[in-house]
Amino acid sequence: MSSTHQLRCIGCGARLDAAAVASDFRCPDCGGLYEVVYPWSPGAGVSAAATPVRLPNPMGLRSRWQELRTSTLPIDQSGVWRFRDLLPIVENLDHVVTLREGNTPLYEMPRAAELAGVDWLLAKHQGMNPTGSFKDTGMTSAISVAVERGFQWVACASTGNTSAAMAAYAARAGLKSIVFIPEGKIAWGKLAQSMDYGALTVQLKTDFDGCVRLLTELVRRFPIYLLNSVNPYRLEGQKTPAMEILEQLEWQVPEHIVVPGGNLANSSALGKGFEEMKHIGLIARVPKISIVQAEGANPLYRWYNDTNHEMKPVTAETRATAIRIGNPASWRKAARVIEEMGGWCEQVSEQEIALAKAEIGAEGIGCEPASAVTLAGLKKLVRGGRVAKGERVVLILTGHTLKDSQYTIDYHRGELLTDAEMHAATPAERARHEELRKAPIVLEADEAVVLRTLEAQMAVSEPGVPA
Amino acid sequence: MSSTHQLRCIGCGARLDAAAVASDFRCPDCGGLYEVVYPWSPGAGVSAAATPVRLPNPMGLRSRWQELRTSTLPIDQSGVWRFRDLLPIVENLDHVVTLREGNTPLYEMPRAAELAGVDWLLAKHQGMNPTGSFKDTGMTSAISVAVERGFQWVACASTGNTSAAMAAYAARAGLKSIVFIPEGKIAWGKLAQSMDYGALTVQLKTDFDGCVRLLTELVRRFPIYLLNSVNPYRLEGQKTPAMEILEQLEWQVPEHIVVPGGNLANSSALGKGFEEMKHIGLIARVPKISIVQAEGANPLYRWYNDTNHEMKPVTAETRATAIRIGNPASWRKAARVIEEMGGWCEQVSEQEIALAKAEIGAEGIGCEPASAVTLAGLKKLVRGGRVAKGERVVLILTGHTLKDSQYTIDYHRGELLTDAEMHAATPAERARHEELRKAPIVLEADEAVVLRTLEAQMAVSEPGVPA
Numbered sequence: 001m002s003s004t005h006q007l008r009c010i011g012c013g014a015r016l017d018a019a020a021v022a023s024d025f026r027c028p029d030c031g032g033l034y035e036v037v038y039p040w041s042p043g044a045g046v047s048a049a050a051t052p053v054r055l056p057n058p059m060g061l062r063s064r065w066q067e068l069r070t071s072t073l074p075i076d077q078s079g080v081w082r083f084r085d086l087l088p089i090v091e092n093l094d095h096v097v098t099l100r101e102g103n104t105p106l107y108e109m110p111r112a113a114e115l116a117g118v119d120w121l122l123a124k125h126q127g128m129n130p131t132g133s134f135k136d137t138g139m140t141s142a143i144s145v146a147v148e149r150g151f152q153w154v155a156c157a158s159t160g161n162t163s164a165a166m167a168a169y170a171a172r173a174g175l176k177s178i179v180f181i182p183e184g185k186i187a188w189g190k191l192a193q194s195m196d197y198g199a200l201t202v203q204l205k206t207d208f209d210g211c212v213r214l215l216t217e218l219v220r221r222f223p224i225y226l227l228n229s230v231n232p233y234r235l236e237g238q239k240t241p242a243m244e245i246l247e248q249l250e251w252q253v254p255e256h257i258v259v260p261g262g263n264l265a266n267s268s269a270l271g272k273g274f275e276e277m278k279h280i281g282l283i284a285r286v287p288k289i290s291i292v293q294a295e296g297a298n299p300l301y302r303w304y305n306d307t308n309h310e311m312k313p314v315t316a317e318t319r320a321t322a323i324r325i326g327n328p329a330s331w332r333k334a335a336r337v338i339e340e341m342g343g344w345c346e347q348v349s350e351q352e353i354a355l356a357k358a359e360i361g362a363e364g365i366g367c368e369p370a371s372a373v374t375l376a377g378l379k380k381l382v383r384g385g386r387v388a389k390g391e392r393v394v395l396i397l398t399g400h401t402l403k404d405s406q407y408t409i410d411y412h413r414g415e416l417l418t419d420a421e422m423h424a425a426t427p428a429e430r431a432r433h434e435e436l437r438k439a440p441i442v443l444e445a446d447e448a449v450v451l452r453t454l455e456a457q458m459a460v461s462e463p464g465v466p467a
Numbered sequence: 468m469s470s471t472h473q474l475r476c477i478g479c480g481a482r483l484d485a486a487a488v489a490s491d492f493r494c495p496d497c498g499g500l501y502e503v504v505y506p507w508s509p510g511a512g513v514s515a516a517a518t519p520v521r522l523p524n525p526m527g528l529r530s531r532w533q534e535l536r537t538s539t540l541p542i543d544q545s546g547v548w549r550f551r552d553l554l555p556i557v558e559n560l561d562h563v564v565t566l567r568e569g570n571t572p573l574y575e576m577p578r579a580a581e582l583a584g585v586d587w588l589l590a591k592h593q594g595m596n597p598t599g600s601f602k603d604t605g606m607t608s609a610i611s612v613a614v615e616r617g618f619q620w621v622a623c624a625s626t627g628n629t630s631a632a633m634a635a636y637a638a639r640a641g642l643k644s645i646v647f648i649p650e651g652k653i654a655w656g657k658l659a660q661s662m663d664y665g666a667l668t669v670q671l672k673t674d675f676d677g678c679v680r681l682l683t684e685l686v687r688r689f690p691i692y693l694l695n696s697v698n699p700y701r702l703e704g705q706k707t708p709a710m711e712i713l714e715q716l717e718w719q720v721p722e723h724i725v726v727p728g729g730n731l732a733n734s735s736a737l738g739k740g741f742e743e744m745k746h747i748g749l750i751a752r753v754p755k756i757s758i759v760q761a762e763g764a765n766p767l768y769r770w771y772n773d774t775n776h777e778m779k780p781v782t783a784e785t786r787a788t789a790i791r792i793g794n795p796a797s798w799r800k801a802a803r804v805i806e807e808m809g810g811w812c813e814q815v816s817e818q819e820i821a822l823a824k825a826e827i828g829a830e831g832i833g834c835e836p837a838s839a840v841t842l843a844g845l846k847k848l849v850r851g852g853r854v855a856k857g858e859r860v861v862l863i864l865t866g867h868t869l870k871d872s873q874y875t876i877d878y879h880r881g882e883l884l885t886d887a888e889m890h891a892a893t894p895a896e897r898a899r900h901e902e903l904r905k906a907p908i909v910l911e912a913d914e915a916v917v918l919r920t921l922e923a924q925m926a927v928s929e930p931g932v933p934a
Contacts, residue, residue, distance in 0.1 A: 132867070439662075440668035
């Protein structure tokens with residue numbers, strides 16, 4: 001099996017070869033999750049001097065990655081595998097399964113910057129990945145490992161973005177995939193993709209935790225590769241947006257990255273990416289990473305503000321379904337990222353999320369609700385004096401607006417937020433909602449009526465006169 | 468106004484400066500549509516010798532475009548504006564409005580190739596554009612022109628992909644946008660994006676033609692820029708996938724391009740792109756372009772098979788909503804493409820579309836139903852002896868699967884196709900439907916039940932054993 005890396009338990013620090021890890025990706029001693037470590041990883045216990053050929057040369061890497069952008073090979077056109085020097089997890093690159101993930105845009109957000117109170121704000125839109133979410137960057141890496149190890153079946157428990165990504169990459173690789181979902185909690189729209197890509201979907205008469213328990217049993221008994229986020233190879237792909245952001249900024253490290261917090265694998269992965277680049281000398285410092293959760297699904301926020309720093313699972317409830325997670329698997333990894341890199345944990349209300357989503361939309365950038373917690377959280381971090389006006393901030397948008405059209409429709413028709421939720425809004429927030437809500441207007445097909453109505457609308461909006 | 472190009476009526480050949488064109492983009496003499504012509508365009512009436520500095524040097528272009536791939540400038544990261552040498556429609560590049568459209572993947576489709584009966588099949592997935600459809604490539608070009616000309620308002624009549632793209636690019640540019648839709652024909656999912664990006668949506672109590680009539684009146688009276696596909700600048704952006712395909716194939720021209728046929732601007736634009744590249748010497752020959760329509764919305768197919776070559780509008784009905792167009796605005800342009808470049812017009816049934824969509828999905832590639840007519844049509848073209856086994860074929864997929872999740876759900880639950888539609892299927896097609904349909908199965912959360920059921924499923928699918 002692979003000699004390029006080992007797996008290290010983040011709980012007890014035990015290290016083992018990839019071939020020796022249990023099928024449920026849990027440490028048999030302490031139950032902790034694993035992370036992938038290379039000879040050149042921070043804290044790998046191998047000095048650079050001892051393995052000179054394995055430590056990537058940073059200057060060589062920058063120009064190599066730039067050069068690969070002009071290649072027409074699928075593996076080079078992938079925004080994950082272009083950075084394969086820093087994720088040598090497959091031995092034979094023929095095993096790589098790619099849908100040309102990554103290469104996502106880094107958008108300037110001038111109006112959102114003003115609203116948040118910072119001079120300089122960018123959004124890295126991971127929802128522009130092939131299946132519409134950031135999960136693709138982690139699926140290309142983990143499915144490639146599954147192929148190299150000879151698996152024919154893969155599985156995950158999920159009702160949303162993970163299952164869509166898994167089903168697509170599995171189909172691409174010619175593997176069979178199984179999705180476990182809790183019955184009754186089905187969101188058909190979110191499952192349409194898994195069906196489209198040919199996954200076998202199993203509705204179980206239990207809750208999400210029950211699904212995970214049965215899935216764990218399944219992968220113990222059968223040769224099925226587990227693709228929930230406990231799989232450490234998913235994080236290897238998910239760390240590559242860190243490289244892309246720096247490349248897009250010509251290696252000027254921003255001060256702050258803001259990430260939505262759900263199961264917390266994403267923030268963990270980005271942190272790993274930045275830390276590794278610093279360790280090998282590609283960058284001289286790392287950005288702070290702040291994590292924003294919905295008020296109704298805020299276990300990390302509670303941990304962060306708990307004097308004893310205890311993690312207590314919560315019963316999760318938020319319309320931002322992609323982060324409706326009460327017992328996040330990767331919380332220890334994320335906690336370490338905040339502690340080591342600096343940054344904060346913030347929480348935002350349903351009303352704040354809905355407003356931020358509409359504000360991002362008004363910049364011409366569509367995202368799913370979970371992504372909008374970043375802008376909502378940034379506003380609070382600035383108000384609280386934790387992010388300074390001059391700091392350069394990058395928001396990570398995790399999903400495409402098409403992932404949850406119903407939320408958008410309900411919002412604009414005024415059917416999303418309850419009176420109580422709106423009541424908690426400030427007068428300024430209420431005015432912004434009024435301005436941004438765009439429910440359709442219905443008119444008779446009469447020329448005079450249409451022209452008169454639109455003339456009034458245009459006057460309200462103060463149009464300029466064309467040159 | 469711009470001296471880089473003129474507009475030429477495709478009906479009577481009249482040419483005029485861009486500033487002189489009417490706001491409805493119709494020739495006042497013959498009612499024809501315009502196309503953008505440059506001094507170096509095919510049939511521009513200007514010899515290459517007369518304007519040596521204006522004729523791009525093909526070898527220089529190829530290396531220049533490749534080099535721009537490594538740039539971090541937004542305009543260079545756009546898969547449309549990277550090719551700006553061939554679409555000099557804005558004078559000041561600061562006016563360009565980009566969401567980093569284009570740069571879409573060209574996927575190998577080995578299983579679909581086998582099903583269609585060709586050795587070599589690729590799919591260019593234009594649904595991977597920022598708003599999820601090929602319309603983005605045309606909106607970036609037309610909205611940039613709107614900005615350069617000082618417009619503050621833009622408008623279109625549409626219920627789908629066009630309005631989503633227009634709303635996004637308008638928001639990005641800080642322009643206001645108006646969408647006209649026929650009341651009662653509203654598809655909320657398709658409109659969610661327009662609302663998200665802040666468009667003013669007007670439901671009119673009339674049909675689609677009625678919407679277009681009122682829109683025409685609106686742009687005559689007010690300084691509003693018309694963005695329906697009659698706007699010739701949209702086609703300038705939409706021609707750039709032709710350049711991208713050739714670049715991705717290292718300038719080996721494929722034999723055949725297959726495009727869905729709706730309003731027919733897309734096939735027209737691709738044809739223009741290939742013809743221009745041949746004219747300036749970038750390529751030595753052009754591919755054939757074949758256009759596939761749904762049986763229920765087949766005006767071009769009827770024109771093609773009519774002995775008098777007359778275009779008669781039809782009442783359009785198909786579940787592939789993006790091509791549910793009975794009176795296509797750009798039919799003359801598309802007809803010219805077929806005549807000049809070769810290729811055929813084909814039609815496919817609802818059952819054939821549904822099957823092809825599931826087959827594309829089974830390759831891990833999600834697309835909206837209208838995109839799937841390409842594979843369905845290719846099968847027929849091969850069976851009819853019009854495409855040979857050895858021809859290299861590229862399918863143009865126009866929209867993302869997330870654009871129409873309901874179609875996917877209905878298909879897999881067996882609620883999409885009628886008995887009559889299924890009855891018309893061949894036994895082989897029926898067997899393929901059976902194999903591809905993946906409705907969820909419901910199970911008790913009992914370990915023994917789950918393991919037994921999945922073991923049976925895995926045996927059916929003949930899984931291999933991992934190494």
